[in-house]
Amino acid sequence: MPRTARIDTLKNDLQARFGLVLSVTQIGEAVGISSRSTIDRWVRAEEKAGLKVLRFESRKGRFVLAADLAEWLIRKQARQAGS
Numbered sequence: 240m241p242r243t244a245r246i247d248t249l250k251n252d253l254q255a256r257f258g259l260v261l262s263v264t265q266i267g268e269a270v271g272i273s274s275r276s277t278i279d280r281w282v283r284a285e286e287k288a289g290l291k292v293l294r295f296e297s298r299k300g301r302f303v304l305a306a307d308l309a310e311w312l313i314r315k316q317a318r319q320a321g322s
Contacts, residue, residue, distance in 0.1 A: 242313055250309035260293070260302050269308065285311070 240248075257265045267278035282301060286292045290311050293302040 242317060246310050246313045249313060250306045253305035253309055257305060259305055261305060261308060263301050266303055266308065270312070 253261070253269060257269065261269060263278055263282055264275070266282060267273065267275070270281070272278045272281055282290070282292060282303075286301075290303065291307045293304070294300075295302070
């Protein structure tokens with residue numbers, strides 16, 4: 240399956256399960272991390288590496304668009320497969 244099709248499939252799956260925007264807890268659930276401290280470390284590390292993390296003045300916490308997370312995960316997988 241081409242990478243763009245895989246991104247679209249994962250994006251649609253994430254949106255169906257979590258909606259357009261995922262909270263940190265939902266990000267952890269999506270990537271299979273259950274510990275809150277581990278999720279926080281993972282999000283901080285991936286944000287430094289280029290994951291687009293959103294912050295809203297009116298809300299506590301960090302958020303990610305489902306589309307951005309899908310694209311990030313598929314590209315990360317491709318980079319790791321190529322190394």
